[in-house]
Amino acid sequence: MRITCPNCGERDRREFYYQGDALALSRPASDAGPEAWDDYLHNRDNPAGDTRDLWFHEAGCGAWLVVERNTVTHAVHKATLAEKVKR
Ligand SMILES: [Zn+2]
Numbered sequence: 676m677r678i679t680c681p682n683c684g685e686r687d688r689r690e691f692y693y694q695g696d697a698l699a700l701s702r703p704a705s706d707a708g709p710e711a712w713d714d715y716l717h718n719r720d721n722p723a724g725d726t727r728d729l730w731f732h733e734a735g736c737g738a739w740l741v742v743e744r745n746t747v748t749h750a751v752h753k754a755t756l757a758e759k760v761k762r
Contacts, residue, residue, distance in 0.1 A: 676749050681756050682736040690734035695719070697727040697741045700760060723747055729757060 676688040703711040739757035
């Protein structure tokens, strides 16, 4: 699998560290109830198909990316700097 880093260009996935669902960017407010925090911390979908994940370009520029990809076909649709993704 190849990921195109916005800073470095196309690279092998082994240069990146997978961090999980990009849902981590949508943190509840500090005063959100326990149900919202429980859901945020413990519940994740595990879809077969399109996903939106966080990847860290460990062997490159050190940027956090939101990578949109398909877990069935392994096609990478898009990689965006996490700092530029709307939450
Ligand atoms: Zn990079």
